[in-house]
Amino acid sequence: MFRFLVSRSIIGSSVSNNFRPRFYSTNEATDSYLLTRLKNDLKDAMKNKDRLKLNVVRGLLSDITYASKSPSAKSFSASDNEIYKTINRAIKRRQESIDKFTLANRLDLVENESSELSLLNSYLPQQMSEHEIELEVVKVIDQIGSDDAGIKDLGKVMKELNLDNSRAPKKIVVEVVKKVLSRKTG
Incomplete structure (x- = not known):
């Protein structure tokens, strides 16, 4: 007991008592809805001993913390939009892993990655369909007013198109824009 007190007092004197990792703070008033949900899910996964959910949520919180401390992301805030971008990056990594594990015929790893992927998808809002x-895209093309819009106008359309990245992944949006623009010229 005495050793603990001595070592605690030595450690306490060299480290600030106010030190807390950035996104694991207990001040939920400043946290976004999604960040609060992730923290609560982490606690629930610990209590329920749900290893899959625990690993996925810890990974997400780690990615969020890393993004906030990255020198290239000085303007990172823990807003829901930024967290959705982080979740989409994690989803993309899982999809790439599934493709590689399928080629290597590692079905056990494919199953694990698929489980993590479905859990990550549960944190995203309802996705927009390609039709939506x-x-x-058609509305934006009409606003731009170019009757002879073609693939060369892809940049203009993408610049004017303000879709929520969490509901419409950019890769799908680009494919749809290309499809619509190619129909206009053809």
Whole structure:
């Protein structure tokens, strides 16, 4: 007991008592909805001993913390939009892993990655269908007013198109824009 007190007092004197990792703070008033949900899910996964959920949520919180401390992301805030981007990156990594594990015929790893992927997808809002994205693209093309819009106008359309990245992944949006623009010229 005495050793603990001595070592605690030595450690306490050299380290600030106010030190807490950035996103594991207990001040939920400043946290975004999604960050609060992730923290609560982490606690629940610990209590329920749900290893899969625990690993996925810890990974997400780690990615969020890393993104906030990255020198290239000085303007990172823990907003829901930034967290959705982080989740989409994690989803993309899982999809790439599934493709590689399938080619290597490692079905056990494919199953694990698929479970993590479905858990990550549960944190995203309802995704827009391609038809909904297409309607938005047509509206933007009409606003731009170019009757002879073609693939060369892809940059203009993407610049004016303001779709939520969490509901419409950029890769799908680009494919839909290309499809609509190619129909306009063809």
